[in-house]
Amino acid sequence: MKKVLLTLIIVVMAVGVQARTNIYDLRSFSVNKMPLYLTAPDRAAATLGEPIKREGYLNRTGGYPPAYYAGMYPWGAMYYRYPMYMSAPELLATMVFIYNNAVIYFDQQTMYGSAFINSMSIYSSEYVLHYGDKDIKVGDAFSTLSSVFQDEYAKALKKSKKELFDVKIKVDAGYGDLRQKGRITFVVEKGVIVAIGIVLR
Numbered sequence: 001m002k003k004v005l006l007t008l009i010i011v012v013m014a015v016g017v018q019a020r021t022n023i024y025d026l027r028s029f030s031v032n033k034m035p036l037y038l039t040a041p042d043r044a045a046a047t048l049g050e051p052i053k054r055e056g057y058l059n060r061t062g063g064y065p066p067a068y069y070a071g072m073y074p075w076g077a078m079y080y081r082y083p084m085y086m087s088a089p090e091l092l093a094t095m096v097f098i099y100n101n102a103v104i105y106f107d108q109q110t111m112y113g114s115a116f117i118n119s120m121s122i123y124s125s126e127y128v129l130h131y132g133d134k135d136i137k138v139g140d141a142f143s144t145l146s147s148v149f150q151d152e153y154a155k156a157l158k159k160s161k162k163e164l165f166d167v168k169i170k171v172d173a174g175y176g177d178l179r180q181k182g183r184i185t186f187v188v189e190k191g192v193i194v195a196i197g198i199v200l201r
């Protein structure tokens with residue numbers, strides 16, 4: 001009986017280890033040298049250049065009609081509403097930077113407080129995601145992820161027979177009011193990374 005119980009405990013522990021999800025330090029990630037952790041609009045513009053178009057408002061209160069922007073994401077609608085303070089008063093405003101092949105959303109959580117990156121969508125190799133000394137960009141082979149995110153790559157191999165699938169990694173950094181966490185998603189089509197999505201909160 002003791003042997004059976006010991007075997008059961010070992011199996012449960014093995015399954016737990018196998019199901020473990022890695023959480024990567026958000027402070028180690030940047031896009032074209034622009035940090036992802038607590039990056040405000042002015043810093044993004046200074047690093048990536050002025051966007052083609054800015055939309056939305058910061059430090060604004062009161063009623064304002066909602067607007068919608070349909071991203072260039074070809075595998076599913078990516079619609080965002082802004083400003084978001086109409087239905088969620090804790091989110092006072094959202095600003096959107098629209099580039100040729102990228103879109104960045106900044107959310108502001110306190111009146112006259114800082115607005116930081118809430119999400120970013122990348123559709124071109126001109127925007128390179130840096131993780132430490134590793135570079136990942138649109139156009140890279142799916143196998144590129146094997147040397148950077150080994151566990152997530154191994155899990156995604158089960159889906160790699162599909163023509164279109166994604167690989168998600170979790171990120172986290174900071175504490176209290178300065179904490180940001182979320183995920184980075186690599187969209188893979190026919191064995192090639194075709195888009196990178198970053199969502200933070």
